[in-house]
Amino acid sequence: ILNVEQSPQSLHVQEGDSTNFTCSFPSSNFYALHWYRWETAKSPEALFVMTLNGDEKKKGRISATLNTKEGYSYLYIKGSQPEDSATYLCAFIYGNAGKSTFGDGTTLTVKP
Amino acid sequence: NAGVTQTPKFQVLKTGQSMTLQCAQDMNHNSMYWYRQDPGMGLRLIYYSASEGTTDKGEVPNGYNVSRLNKREFSLRLESAAPSQTSVYFCASSEVGTSGYNEQFFGPGTRLTVL
Numbered sequence: 001i002l003n004v005e006q007s008p009q010s011l012h013v014q015e016g017d018s019t020n021f022t023c024s025f026p027s028s029n030f031y032a033l034h035w036y037r038w039e040t041a042k043s044p045e046a047l048f049v050m051t052l053n054g055d056e057k058k059k060g061r062i063s064a065t066l067n068t069k070e071g072y073s074y075l076y077i078k079g080s081q082p083e084d085s086a087t088y089l090c091a092f093i094y095g096n097a098g099k100s101t102f103g104d105g106t107t108l109t110v111k112p
Numbered sequence: 113n114a115g116v117t118q119t120p121k122f123q124v125l126k127t128g129q130s131m132t133l134q135c136a137q138d139m140n141h142n143s144m145y146w147y148r149q150d151p152g153m154g155l156r157l158i159y160y161s162a163s164e165g166t167t168d169k170g171e172v173p174n175g176y177n178v179s180r181l182n183k184r185e186f187s188l189r190l191e192s193a194a195p196s197q198t199s200v201y202f203c204a205s206s207e208v209g210t211s212g213y214n215e216q217f218f219g220p221g222t223r224l225t226v227l
Contacts, residue, residue, distance in 0.1 A: 006154075032213050043202065044155070046215030089154055091216070097143045097162030098206050098213035101171065102154035 002026055004092045006103035013080050014111050020076045021106040023090030027071040032093040035064055035075055038105065039086045047075075047088075080110040114138055116219035118203050124225045125193045133188040133222050135203030143206045144186035145170075145216065146178060148199040155202060161186055193226045200224070 005024045013019050025033065032051045036044040048057040053068040061078045077084055087105040094101070116137045125131055137144065142163045147155040147170075157170030161180040175197060177189045186205075190197060200223050204216040 034215055036215075043218035043220055044216075045218075049209075049213075049215050091155075093213050097160055097166075097168070098145075098208070098216070099160055099168075099170070100145070100157060100216070102147075102156070104152070104154040 002092060002094065002101045004090065004101045004103040006088075006090055006106050008106060009104070010107040010109070012109045012111065015080060015082060017080050017110075018076070018078045019080055019108065020074055021088060021108075023073045023075070023092075023103055025071050025073070025090070025092040025101075026094075027069060029094040030068050030092075031095070031098070033066055033068075033073050034091040034093060034100070035073070036089040036091065037086050038089055044089055075106075077108070080108070082110045082112050084108060085110045116203055116205055116217050118201075118219035118222050120222060121220065122223050124227065125190075126227050127194060129193050129226075130189070130191050131193065131224075132190075133201055133203075133224075134185070135187065135219055136185045137203075137205040137217070138184065139205060139207070139217065140183070141205035141207045141217075142183070143208070143213070144180065145204045145206075146176075146186070146188045147202045147204065148172065148197075149202060149221075150199050158188065158201075190224075193224075195226045198224060198226045 035047040038044040050066040055066040159178040
């Protein structure tokens with residue numbers, strides 16, 4: 001079983017704060033790294049698919065970076081809003097058919 | 113397009129009973145997956161299927177079997193349910209993109225309780 005770790009486990013910030021989380025993964029057998037946003041009572045939805053070392057992706061106030069050589073990815077949220085409250089999952093994609101290992105997630109709560 | 117659908121949404125079983133969770137996708141994806149999600153944990157891969165007719169074990173396959181009936185459908189069977197299999201089960205599908213595996217699309221989940 002591959003070790004994919006996310007930190008912190010949870011985060012409470014005020015509206016307007018910027019924040020970031022970390023996903024650590026093995027540096028071998030890398031195919032892709034995915035970030036998902038998971039709101040309560042819904043299904044996970046993809047934010048980013050990252051495949052190349054040095055990748056940087058951005059969607060609105062959310063961005064992500066990837067370092068495959070050292071095995072980590074950062075997710076940044078600029079100016080957090082209450083609607084950003086969710087659990088953010090990373091998934092390490094390795095091997096055939098998109099076989100994946102998910103981290104346990106970082107749960108973000110943004111207070112108005 | 114419905115995306116990924118799962119049935120049933122909720123199920124209560126007694127220990128030792130069997131049941132099949134159904135999953136279907138209408139996006140013409142080759143790869144399909146079954147995950148379980150337990151409190152405080154992320155998604156753990158039970159089984160996956162790279163294409164019609166092929167299946168392979170994930171991280172936690174014990175106590176489960178799967179069938180890739182056709183390209184659209186991927187079912188998960190519990191032959192003799194145990195309380196440790198109480199969980200929320202998610203089905204997902206994806207396709208290989210030009211630069212690797214594209215994102216996975218998830219169904220709404222099945223909440224299973226085994227008494």
